Amino acid sequence: MSSAGGGAGGGPIHPRLLAMMMAARYYGLELDPGEFRLEPGDTVPTAAALSKWAQNSAMWARALRLRWKHLFSVTGAGPVVLLFNDGSAGLLTGSNVETKIVFVRDPRAPDADPPIPVDEMRLMEVWSGEAILLRADRSQNEADPPFTLRWLFGLVMKQRKALRDMLIASFCISMLTIIPPLIAMQVFDRVIAHHSYATLFFISAVVAILIFYETLLGYARRLIIVVLGARIDATLNIHVFNRLIRLPLDYFERHPAGETMYRVGQINAVRQFITGRLMTTILDLITLGVLLPFLFYLNATLAWIVLVCATSIMLIILAFLRPVRLIFGKVIRAETERNAVLAESIFGIRTVKSLALEPQRKALWDEKVAEVGKWRAELGKISNWPQTLVTPFERFMWIGILLVNAYLALTEGQAYQVGSMMAFMMLSQRVSAPLVGLARLVEDWEEIGSAMGQAGEVLNRPLELDSASGGIRPKFAGAVTFEDVTFTYPGTKIPALDRVTFSVPAGSTLGLVGRSGSGKSTVTRLLQGINREYSGFLKIDGADLREINLRHLRSSFGVVLQDNFLFRGSIRENILAGRPGLTLEDAIRAARLAGAEEFIERMPNGYETYIEEGSPNLSGGQRQRLAIARALITDPRLLILDEATSALDPESEALVNANLNRIARGRTMFIVSHRLSSLVDCDNILVLERGKVMDIGPHAVLLERCAIYRTLWNQQNRHLHPESSGHAALAPTLLQGN
Ligand SMILES: Nc1ncnc2c1ncn2[C@@H]1O[C@H](COP(=O)(O)OP(=O)(O)OP(=O)(O)O)[C@@H](O)[C@H]1O
Numbered sequence: 001m002s003s004a005g006g007g008a009g010g011g012p013i014h015p016r017l018l019a020m021m022m023a024a025r026y027y028g029l030e031l032d033p034g035e036f037r038l039e040p041g042d043t044v045p046t047a048a049a050l051s052k053w054a055q056n057s058a059m060w061a062r063a064l065r066l067r068w069k070h071l072f073s074v075t076g077a078g079p080v081v082l083l084f085n086d087g088s089a090g091l092l093t094g095s096n097v098e099t100k101i102v103f104v105r106d107p108r109a110p111d112a113d114p115p116i117p118v119d120e121m122r123l124m125e126v127w128s129g130e131a132i133l134l135r136a137d138r139s140q141n142e143a144d145p146p147f148t149l150r151w152l153f154g155l156v157m158k159q160r161k162a163l164r165d166m167l168i169a170s171f172c173i174s175m176l177t178i179i180p181p182l183i184a185m186q187v188f189d190r191v192i193a194h195h196s197y198a199t200l201f202f203i204s205a206v207v208a209i210l211i212f213y214e215t216l217l218g219y220a221r222r223l224i225i226v227v228l229g230a231r232i233d234a235t236l237n238i239h240v241f242n243r244l245i246r247l248p249l250d251y252f253e254r255h256p257a258g259e260t261m262y263r264v265g266q267i268n269a270v271r272q273f274i275t276g277r278l279m280t281t282i283l284d285l286i287t288l289g290v291l292l293p294f295l296f297y298l299n300a301t302l303a304w305i306v307l308v309c310a311t312s313i314m315l316i317i318l319a320f321l322r323p324v325r326l327i328f329g330k331v332i333r334a335e336t337e338r339n340a341v342l343a344e345s346i347f348g349i350r351t352v353k354s355l356a357l358e359p360q361r362k363a364l365w366d367e368k369v370a371e372v373g374k375w376r377a378e379l380g381k382i383s384n385w386p387q388t389l390v391t392p393f394e395r396f397m398w399i400g401i402l403l404v405n406a407y408l409a410l411t412e413g414q415a416y417q418v419g420s421m422m423a424f425m426m427l428s429q430r431v432s433a434p435l436v437g438l439a440r441l442v443e444d445w446e447e448i449g450s451a452m453g454q455a456g457e458v459l460n461r462p463l464e465l466d467s468a469s470g471g472i473r474p475k476f477a478g479a480v481t482f483e484d485v486t487f488t489y490p491g492t493k494i495p496a497l498d499r500v501t502f503s504v505p506a507g508s509t510l511g512l513v514g515r516s517g518s519g520k521s522t523v524t525r526l527l528q529g530i531n532r533e534y535s536g537f538l539k540i541d542g543a544d545l546r547e548i549n550l551r552h553l554r555s556s557f558g559v560v561l562q563d564n565f566l567f568r569g570s571i572r573e574n575i576l577a578g579r580p581g582l583t584l585e586d587a588i589r590a591a592r593l594a595g596a597e598e599f600i601e602r603m604p605n606g607y608e609t610y611i612e613e614g615s616p617n618l619s620g621g622q623r624q625r626l627a628i629a630r631a632l633i634t635d636p637r638l639l640i641l642d643e644a645t646s647a648l649d650p651e652s653e654a655l656v657n658a659n660l661n662r663i664a665r666g667r668t669m670f671i672v673s674h675r676l677s678s679l680v681d682c683d684n685i686l687v688l689e690r691g692k693v694m695d696i697g698p699h700a701v702l703l704e705r706c707a708i709y710r711t712l713w714n715q716q717n718r719h720l721h722p723e724s725s726g727h728a729a730l731a732p733t734l735l736q737g738n
């Protein structure tokens with residue numbers, strides 16, 4: 001896949017994309033040409049690819065084939081994109097039915113140019129007949145519904161055809177299962193009583209045919225269930241991930257990964273319930289509906305007994321629902337906690353091992369396991385009750401009716417019909433299954449409700465606002481201003497930033513210093529739109545940050561943190577990070593700029609060297625330089641380095657710092673560092689203290705006038721003035737603590 005000349009790589013934007021963007025702008029929306037994907041094998045953007053692009057940006061879009069006369073009716077609502085034979089496009093902006101003229105605008109023409117009036121002859125010479133209609137999508141809620149049982153049922157119901165086929169198959173199977181007992185009855189009552197070979201052969205033939213059909217239908221039904229399940233599974237998984245990945249970072253910072261994974265995993269339970277128990281029970285109930293009339297036809301008294309027994313079983317199970325649910329909730333809670341411990345131990349295994357925390361982790365794990373065990377046992381105990389109480393009824397249904405029948409035969413002097421008795425017993429077996437299934441269904445329903453709640457808890461959180469659609473997408477020069485910005489993290493009282501005001505000219509570098517917890521990272525987080533509930537104004541090139549499209553904003557930033565996550569894959573893949581339209585050359589260029597080139601080339605497979613999970617085959621410095629290369633690949637106007645070199649050895653740090661000047665060219669850079677020596681060359685240094693700006697200025701100026709900065713500097717550079725300190729070696733490392 002590649003971008004169509006309009007992506008991050010620069011170059012003129014394809015006229016078809018331009019036309020789409022102009023049409024979208026009419027609705028106040030911005031389409032990002034960097035997000036457009038050409039279908040493999042295409043050379044020009046096709047109508048389908050274009051409308052998909054708009055749909056991905058949360059617009060309503062349809063690709064159509066139109067005729068000349070249709071054009072007059074589509075113009076009323078807004079611009080329509082017309083695709084031309086030569087691969088370009090025009091924007092249909094209006095029409096005049098009387099004069100039989102439409103107005104078309106060339107997307108490459110300057111904005112001030114009026115649209116060109118065109119008649120049928122001229123348009124049909126160039127127009128392919130393809131058009132794309134666009135609207136701002138007002139039904140966005142529908143496209144992104146909250147995750148509820150109702151929505152899930154809607155999902156299942158969408159497979160209407162498969163469901164219908166399944167119901168028909170089930171109904172037929174039910175009918176077919178009733179027939180064998182009836183045949184058995186005939187065999188006993190007629191064949192044996194009258195020694196009729198002819199009847200036996202006839203019945204055998206019928207049985208053979210029936211078995212054949214039942215086999216066939218059973219096969220079809222199972223196939224439908226499998227296909228249905230797979231389809232629903234796929235839709236569900238796509239939807240779930242789509243929501244999960246759009247949750248704000250804030251959420252992930254507050255919830256352990258294990259908990260989130262467990263909760264989201266509960267969806268599988270729901271899915272299994274819907275395509276499993278729910279479906280079978282519904283199908284069983286169909287059987288019941290077909291079956292009951294037959295039972296009453298065979299023997300009304302016995303049919304009543306069966307019905308009463310089955311209903312009692314159902315009621316017993318229902319009675320235990322509430323206590324079972326209560327305990328089940330506790331099981332779930334205990335399991336969630338246990339999983340959180342597991343996930344935490346695995347993700348933090350380096351720390352666990354290096355601090356020899358295994359015994360503590362094990363103790364914690366044992367405790368959680370015991371808790372789960374306790375509640376599981378409770379659950380088992382309480383669910384044992386309904387199962388126990390139900391047994392006599394089940395047995396009575398089976399053997400009791402035999403006795404009752406015998407009694408009836410004795411007292412009422414009826415002829416004891418072995419055949420009909422057998423038929424009855426075979427059929428009555430099938431009555432309790434659907435009813436018990438129904439009761440279990442209600443029981444499961446509770447479980448599912450709670451599983452659904454677990455999943456919904458994660459998935460129904462507010463998503464990051466309109467990251468795909470709204471907002472402007474300016475081309476940044478990189479000037480940043482904070483005006484009176486105050487920000488408090490949710491759940492805390494003391495503001496992390498307190499009336500922060502400063503500005504950074506485009507293309508300059510800003511160093512951020514201050515004690516641990518002074519708000520340095522918070523400044524960079526606000527800039528990236530990770531936290532948005534600040535007061536005051538934050539502007540990039542004069543545009544309010546809140547007005548800027550979030551995805552555009554973030555892709556304009558390159559960010560390198562102290563600890564960067566590298567994905568499994570080759571070094572080249574990691575640097576490109578799946579961005580369309582970029583090649584190995586781009587990766588090499590970025591690696592060179594980041595000072596990573598020399599070590600990559602020394603790797604056994606160069607850029608194709610595979611990085612395992614957790615990148616054990618790279619040193620910290622190498623990982624860091626890869627992260628810098630990855631941040632530079634899109635040539636971002638703004639670059640944030642938050643303690644990017646803090647964990648590096650002096651040699652790697654010197655290497656990265658030596659490259660900083662080259663990296664900084666043409667960008668606005670924010671460098672957070674504890675080591676003041678690496679900030680000396682910054683155009684300005686911002687000194688923060690408990691969320692407040694203490695001073696801002698170049699190194700030399702700050703050294704003169706800012707007491708805090710001077711203290712920090714002196715602490716770190718005592719070795720330069722040996723007479724002033726007796727703890728020269730300790731001071732620089734101790735400073736990092738709070
Ligand atoms: N996600 C968060 N939730 C709640 N409070 C937070 C969060 N992140 C930071 N804080 C608080 O905000 C304040 C500023 O934190 P910030 O991370 O900006 O400090 P910093 O200057 O980057 O520190 P360091 O040098 O240790 O990285 C701290 O008091 C911290 O406790």
Ligand SMILES: [Mg+2]
Nearest residue numbers: 520521522642
């Ligand atoms: Mg920080």
